[in-house]
Amino acid sequence: MIRVVLVDDQPMVRAGLALILRSQPDLEVVAECGDGAAVVPALAERSADVVCMDVKMPGVDGVEATRRVRAAGGPPVCVLTTFGDTDVLWSAVDAGAAGFELKSATPENLIEAIRTVAAGGTWIDGTLLGPILDSVRRQTRPSANQVGALTERELDVLRLMARGASNREIANRLVLAETTVKTHVGTLFTKLGARDRAAAIVYAYDAGIVRPQGT
Numbered sequence: 001m002i003r004v005v006l007v008d009d010q011p012m013v014r015a016g017l018a019l020i021l022r023s024q025p026d027l028e029v030v031a032e033c034g035d036g037a038a039v040v041p042a043l044a045e046r047s048a049d050v051v052c053m054d055v056k057m058p059g060v061d062g063v064e065a066t067r068r069v070r071a072a073g074g075p076p077v078c079v080l081t082t083f084g085d086t087d088v089l090w091s092a093v094d095a096g097a098a099g100f101e102l103k104s105a106t107p108e109n110l111i112e113a114i115r116t117v118a119a120g121g122t123w124i125d126g127t128l129l130g131p132i133l134d135s136v137r138r139q140t141r142p143s144a145n146q147v148g149a150l151t152e153r154e155l156d157v158l159r160l161m162a163r164g165a166s167n168r169e170i171a172n173r174l175v176l177a178e179t180t181v182k183t184h185v186g187t188l189f190t191k192l193g194a195r196d197r198a199a200a201i202v203y204a205y206d207a208g209i210v211r212p213q214g215t
Helices: 011-022 036-045 062-071 083-095 107-118 126-139 144-148 152-162 167-174 178-192 197-206
Strands: 002-007 027-033 050-054 077-081 099-102
Touching (some): 002 107, 011 027, 011 050, 011 107, 036 050, 050 062, 050 107, 062 077, 062 083, 077 107, 083 126, 083 197, 099 107, 152 167, 152 197, 167 178, 178 197
Parallel strands (some): 002 027, 002 050, 050 077, 077 099
16 A cells, blocks of 8 residues: 655645545555645654655745655655746755656546655656756756766666666566665766756756657
């Protein structure tokens, strides 16, 4: 069972999200928060596998709440945003968000995003990929030397990460021990100067190591 914490300042939005997630036999909403400041205390009271986080909220917004959750050793965060919120996307990446989904997404995509992030993967809605890359280019990007320093095996790991695969799934696909995959992931983080999976994946798309599906 995947335990989900929903965070949104609008009660009706939370109710709609909860209805969608509770329709799935493997998803359980264990807590709902109307403010980013309430997330870490809620996680201290109940165990969760993923946080579904609205970005724009009064008080403590989703970016700061994501930063607090990750700093406290909490579960991975999938942020929900609108296409017009592109100015906050890099901030969400930098805060440690592992998933990025549009509020206008279909229920099926939202469910897949939650499952992917909860499993340790990274999810980026295809519509948001361009704006996220633009945000990265305005902030920081790895040099050609950094990207070129990746070994073929590290590139294989990075490509699978970009498709949302967890470490266990990468290990199965490449016939490696999961501990070996973790080592490769840590090494490519260091080489790219990326703080987490989401940032490394964004760099991979920006450098052309990985291309969006369908292109």
